Amino acid sequence: MPISRAAAAAVLAATLVLTATACGGGSPSGGGGDGTPGTLTYWASNQGTSLENDRQVLEPELKRFEQQTGIKVKLEVIPWSDLLNRILAAATSGQGPDVLNIGNTWSASLQATGALRPFDQAAFERIGGKERFLPAALGSAGAAGKDPAAVPLYSMAYGLYYNRKLFAEAGIERPPATWDELVADGRKLTAGGRYGLALEGGNVSENVHHAFTLAKQHGTDFFAAGKPAFDSPGAVAAVKQYVDLLGTEKIVAPGNAEYANNQSVTDFATGKAAMLMWQAAGANLASHGMKPEDYGVAPVPAPAGATGDRATTSMVAGINLAVFRNTRNTDGALSFVKFMTGTEEQIRLNKAYGTIPPAKDAQADPAFATPELASLTAVLSGSALPLPQVADESQFETLVGTAVKNLLAAAAAGKPATDDSVKAELTKAQQQMPAN
Amino acid sequence: MIRTRLARLRPPRTALPYLLLLPALLLELAVHLLPMVVGAVMSLKRLTQFFIRDWSAAPWAGLANYRTAVDFHAPVGRALLHSFWVTCAFTVLAVGLSWLIGTAAAVLTQDSFRGRGLLRALFLLPYALPVYAAVITWSFMFQRDTGLINHVLHDQLHLVDDKPFWLIGDNSFTALVTVSVWRSWPFAFLTLTAGLQNIPRELYEAAALDGAGTWQQIRRITLPSLRPVNLVLVLVLFLWTFNDFNTPYVLFGRSAPEAADLVSVHIYQSSFVTWNFGAGSAMSVLLLLFLLLVTSGYLLLTSRRKDAA
Numbered sequence: 001m002p003i004s005r006a007a008a009a010a011v012l013a014a015t016l017v018l019t020a021t022a023c024g025g026g027s028p029s030g031g032g033g034d035g036t037p038g039t040l041t042y043w044a045s046n047q048g049t050s051l052e053n054d055r056q057v058l059e060p061e062l063k064r065f066e067q068q069t070g071i072k073v074k075l076e077v078i079p080w081s082d083l084l085n086r087i088l089a090a091a092t093s094g095q096g097p098d099v100l101n102i103g104n105t106w107s108a109s110l111q112a113t114g115a116l117r118p119f120d121q122a123a124f125e126r127i128g129g130k131e132r133f134l135p136a137a138l139g140s141a142g143a144a145g146k147d148p149a150a151v152p153l154y155s156m157a158y159g160l161y162y163n164r165k166l167f168a169e170a171g172i173e174r175p176p177a178t179w180d181e182l183v184a185d186g187r188k189l190t191a192g193g194r195y196g197l198a199l200e201g202g203n204v205s206e207n208v209h210h211a212f213t214l215a216k217q218h219g220t221d222f223f224a225a226g227k228p229a230f231d232s233p234g235a236v237a238a239v240k241q242y243v244d245l246l247g248t249e250k251i252v253a254p255g256n257a258e259y260a261n262n263q264s265v266t267d268f269a270t271g272k273a274a275m276l277m278w279q280a281a282g283a284n285l286a287s288h289g290m291k292p293e294d295y296g297v298a299p300v301p302a303p304a305g306a307t308g309d310r311a312t313t314s315m316v317a318g319i320n321l322a323v324f325r326n327t328r329n330t331d332g333a334l335s336f337v338k339f340m341t342g343t344e345e346q347i348r349l350n351k352a353y354g355t356i357p358p359a360k361d362a363q364a365d366p367a368f369a370t371p372e373l374a375s376l377t378a379v380l381s382g383s384a385l386p387l388p389q390v391a392d393e394s395q396f397e398t399l400v401g402t403a404v405k406n407l408l409a410a411a412a413a414g415k416p417a418t419d420d421s422v423k424a425e426l427t428k429a430q431q432q433m434p435a436n
Numbered sequence: 437m438i439r440t441r442l443a444r445l446r447p448p449r450t451a452l453p454y455l456l457l458l459p460a461l462l463l464e465l466a467v468h469l470l471p472m473v474v475g476a477v478m479s480l481k482r483l484t485q486f487f488i489r490d491w492s493a494a495p496w497a498g499l500a501n502y503r504t505a506v507d508f509h510a511p512v513g514r515a516l517l518h519s520f521w522v523t524c525a526f527t528v529l530a531v532g533l534s535w536l537i538g539t540a541a542a543v544l545t546q547d548s549f550r551g552r553g554l555l556r557a558l559f560l561l562p563y564a565l566p567v568y569a570a571v572i573t574w575s576f577m578f579q580r581d582t583g584l585i586n587h588v589l590h591d592q593l594h595l596v597d598d599k600p601f602w603l604i605g606d607n608s609f610t611a612l613v614t615v616s617v618w619r620s621w622p623f624a625f626l627t628l629t630a631g632l633q634n635i636p637r638e639l640y641e642a643a644a645l646d647g648a649g650t651w652q653q654i655r656r657i658t659l660p661s662l663r664p665v666n667l668v669l670v671l672v673l674f675l676w677t678f679n680d681f682n683t684p685y686v687l688f689g690r691s692a693p694e695a696a697d698l699v700s701v702h703i704y705q706s707s708f709v710t711w712n713f714g715a716g717s718a719m720s721v722l723l724l725l726f727l728l729l730v731t732s733g734y735l736l737l738t739s740r741r742k743d744a745a
Contacts, residue, residue, distance in 0.1 A: 081689075081690075085708060088485075088488060088708070088711075091488050091489055092488050092489065092491070094489070109485060109711075112485055112486055113485045113486065113488045113489060114486075114489050115488070115489060202603070202604065202689070204689075204690070204691055253581075254580075255580045255581040255599075257601070257604055258579070258580055258601060258603050258604045260689060391485070391486070394485075394709075394711065395709070395710040395711055395712075398690070398691065398705075398709045398710060399710065401691075402691040405604075405691065406693070406694065409601070409604035409605050409693065410605070412601060412604070412605070413601065413604075413605045413606075427511075428511045428515075431510060431511035431512065432511055432512055432515070432710060433710070434484050434710055434711065434712035434714075434715065
């Protein structure tokens, strides 16, 4: 009997201890990575054709970094759909990686959470100076007037991809430069189950990127003085123009309204659509068997005779590299940023992913002189603007992108957008913005 | 030595049961109650991304989040109310159909026949599959242009003139109910099959002797005998379906079509997509209160009927 009672007491004590530790787990100060100076944890966003592909691209580079510095990097590749939530969870708990990739449009939003280490003058000097980077790419690294929250790693811009063979068959000599031309060409190309243009209507981010470019062309923005202005007349006209490509002009297949997994790229690559507005689609098109000589890349159309912001043809797309504020290895993290943004790595990595190096000195490499990348580089440095760098950017992206998705869905079901229906959707989106 | 020391430490006999319960109580506190309290506190704060690193520093909002959530004239409240009604309709349909199909299947496979084991195993397949894999497969099948559903409806059976959309627009509700029923009826089937085992065969034999047909047997014997099982089953199905997050999220992504905007996804969107954690918490608390109310009402009602019977 006493033995069993002793056993009971032991079990009780053990349980209590376990419970107590489970409750109080972790120190309040927290910390990034695993705290060992000799290692770093790196969250890479999924850039390649698969997570495995990303590992194959990155692992050898991380080995090279280890050989140079003796710092071992633990790599985790995170799918896009999970990345923002993972970063948010890391910010809340203070437990996260040392270095991480972020979508460049989130820069200001994540900057506002205070989870990222600002890149001040000293930090920039450590990685070779601010002037090494493309100004447009730096413009999407944080709110204006503040130290950037990240540094650009891979850059991209939207271009209008067009199928040379289909254009020749329809007797069209050059890609459309204005929207009127695009619609006219689109009508000529839409026949026999084939459509002029493919859109990714179910993809919230794609929608908002195109809405942004068109809003700029209408001389307006989705934010006025840092406050949401989603339903301004210019924004309404911009969104309506985009939705009308499917609803009124009918140069986009109705089925595009539900595309959210790059089906529009497949449609373009397989000749089901003659044009596509996409960022660095080359690698993806090649995987569908389309050769670089089969297609051309021109800037996305702009209004005839547009200048200044009205001549915007793309948002500044890309991936930034950030250092988690709670890292216990700032020095190592900065060394890693320097390594990844160095000329040599910029060439290797952007070549592997088919993107444009935001580090200017790397752009001279012949790998980036293909007609596709040359065209996109010209857009990036000449007619691309960053999405609004405001703290509410990530909410804006979802709410306006969803509004456009709903409008496209309605248009696909035979209810083309009207000024009123567009305004109503955008007003609703704006009123769902949390009041700060 | 040890014995005497332990003897001194030994708690009084009456306290022992409580002491033994203590670990479970503490765990319950840590796993369920604490997060609930934290959630309730969050709902009283103006918690956005600016305070995500240290949420306790967020300014107090009083009941402002609740007012926003239930202000049915403003978009946030209106959207919440809309998604509440969608969820109610979805729950009634999905639970009702799952229960009907589950009951029918359980009754039909009650008597042994050749291949019964195989059939039962097949029935349970949806229940055994990982949710994500199953629902993503459904989303492929529901694609307008390349999906199997439209291929069958339009190309093979010629039931519809124009291929309908299933993942956007109004039909998304039908798609959601279909997938949900497909997922949950096997659970009803499993539970009811177990329940049927407990009904004495003699009852049926006696009823048959008295001239009762199959339908009468089901109505007079099977259903009343299954009542206790059904009470729990319907409650569990109700709670699971009302709170279902996986099905709509995998089917439609982070922004569901309006016709299929379930409360769970709606709250997720408020909290994690528009980063308004305060309002999201307030909505969660309201949802919890509603579910508590319905559940206790249901339990009260069903236990009373049992007393009366």
